[in-house]
Amino acid sequence: MSPQALGQRIAKIRDQRGASRAEIAASLGIAAESLAALERGERRATNDELVRLSEALSVSLNELLSSRRSRADVEPRFRLARQVGLRDARHAVDTLTVLARKFVDLEQVLGIERPITPLESLETYHVSGRQGIDPRLAGEHAAATVRDALGVGNGPAVGLAERLEVEAGLRIFFLDDLPDTVAGLVIWTRELGGCIGINREHPLGRRRWSLAQEVAHFLRDREAGNVLPTAGRHRRTSADIFSESFTKAFLLPRASVSKQFADRCRANGGHFAVADILWMARLYEVSFSRMTRRLEELGFFPNGTYERLTANRYTPEPGIERVDIVGESRPFPGRFPMRYTAMALEAYERSLISERELAEFLETDRFSVRRLYQEWRLQRFADGSEVELDLSEEVVTLS
Amino acid sequence: MARPLVTSAGCLLNLMATGRVTEVLDALGVRLLAPRAVRSEPLALGGRDDELTAPTLDPIDLRSLESTERLVIEGLDAAELREAWVACSEQLHDQDAATVALAAVSGIPLATDDRRQIAVAIELFPDLEIVSTLELLADAAERLALDESELDELLRRVRVRAAFLPARDDRRRDWLLDRKPFESDVEFV
Secondary structure (H helix, E strand, O other): OOHHHHHHHHHHHHHHHOOOHHHHHHHHOOOHHHHHHHHOOOOOOOHHHHHHHHHHOOOOHHHHHOOOOOOOOOOOOOOOOOOOOHHHHHHHHHHHHHHHHHHHHHHHHHOOOOOOOOOOOOOOOOHHHOOOOOHHHHHHHHHHHHHHHHOOOOOOOOOHHHHHHHHHOOEEEEEOOOOOOEEEEEEEEOOOEEEEEEEOOOOHHHHHHHHHHHHHHHHHHOOOOEEEEOOOOOOOOHHHHHHHHHHHHHHOOHHHHHHHHHHHHHHOOOOOOHHHHHHHHHHHOOOHHHHHHHHHHOOOOOOOHHHHHOOOOOOOOOOOOHHHOOOOOOOOOOOOOHHHHHHHHHHHHOOOOOHHHHHHHOOOOHHHHHHHHHHHHEEEOOOOOEEEOOOOOOOOOOO | OOEEEEEOHHHHHHHHHOOOHHHHHHHHOEEEEEEHHHHOOOOEEEOOHHHOOOOOEEEOOOHHHHHOOOEEEEOOOOHHHHHHHHHHHOOOOHHHHHHHHHHHHHOOOEEOOOHHHHHHHHHHOOOOOEEOHHHHHHHHHHHHOOOHHHHHHHHHHHHHHOOOOOOOOOOOHHHHHOOHHHOOOOOOO
8 A cells, every 4th residue: 555545544544533643643652743744645654653553543454554445434414303312323323334334345355346326326306406396296206216126016015125235236234233212324425335224123114114214315315314213203394204205105005005905805895904904014014003004094094093093002111112013023134234245255255355354244253154154155955965165156257 | 392383263263162172282292372363352162062053152261271381372562573464464354464474474384274364374475384274183183093983073073163164275175074074964053
């Protein structure tokens, strides 16, 4: 790495750490001006200085010296609900940014150039280009567009996270270390691409709702980013209306829900019971409350049905609304996108990263990462035999 | 006097998984050296034999190896070591880099199975001698005159407790794969 590139990296990391030049220089035992010269690339750091710099900046030597490391910053103009404090929001953004950087690191290791994704190039719904359009209508229109783009058709949008990753190039992480106040967040930079973090502790229906809401914010104003509160709502801004309208139309499309309702009534001799609401909620993988309210909205139930059905609700233990739990028999999603895990394993198989690095990319210990590697590499058959696959072997090469 | 051998964290994990690390090292006449970065990684083995389908993690305790000087932790304070460490760190994780630097500068063989570490070590220090876990175990088995069942048990433990899978280009890979414990007795969850 050239002294200039190294100097810029040192300055950037120091800046990200919020440390002054004088402070870092003092811990190195050099003058602030000497550090400044180093940051400008006017002089080369000695080995001792590099070791001490890595300690003072709390980064590894490899992070300091490797050209494969991303240091992209994310400075979203948070649209913050009052339910999420600045500290929680910053923590959530920092958590997601670290993972997004790792994703970029892996792409760099594998020589993958991130293409502009279909949703990134979709400007139709971007805030900058929409003057005077009803955000509710725009949200519904955007939902239809994204459904088409994902190939979801008219039915329930199952496998949503996977589809958004594969078809739209979004990087979706299910995080168990988000603050309780945060349901999800979206960040975007040209270098990192679109990244969404969803609170993994939330029930399936809530996770999907949060995911769709963040997709809407991404479509409308990705540069601004968004931090979605667990409880309560934003002010009823155009952004919120767009997001809510998009989410309903995307997860519970009018035509599809109406058809299912009509089919169910027909099959039941004109009856539609609470069990049918639950069945539909499971079919569309949304919460009981969202399903009931959507059926109210579409005019199939009288207004106030949800309140009536849940009038006797109680809270068995503090925490998330338990009545909303739908489909909890499904396993929780993994923390990382499947593509991220596959890339990490491929990089390891190709000897581009070490076992220790693989463990760090997957945020686990050496034993667990070995087992994961074995699970991917050794494929078993019904007769008990197994085959050892080379994860990096090219099957076809397209010209 | 035991000869020194610089060990990677991965190889150390494998040796500990045998459950007979002291015997193995003594039979080989080897004293392990490792940089502090290896010592500071919290290594753990997979759960006990009867818990194959739901492995727990058992943290490794290296104190008895250290107290008997079968494992010696080295700093990288000398200028020459630092220079090698920094050079390796451009391409390797700090811990991997420190291990290679320690071996290369001290002129001591390096025990590792990590292909990334090996590739960089060969590139920067072509004369560095590298040995794999399997080479150590095969040698130890011979010196200890282990019978078939003892050897099978030792290898089974390495595979189960350290989740060890040899590199494709390991020189003793065929020796290992021909043996029973590596054919079919491991369950994956």
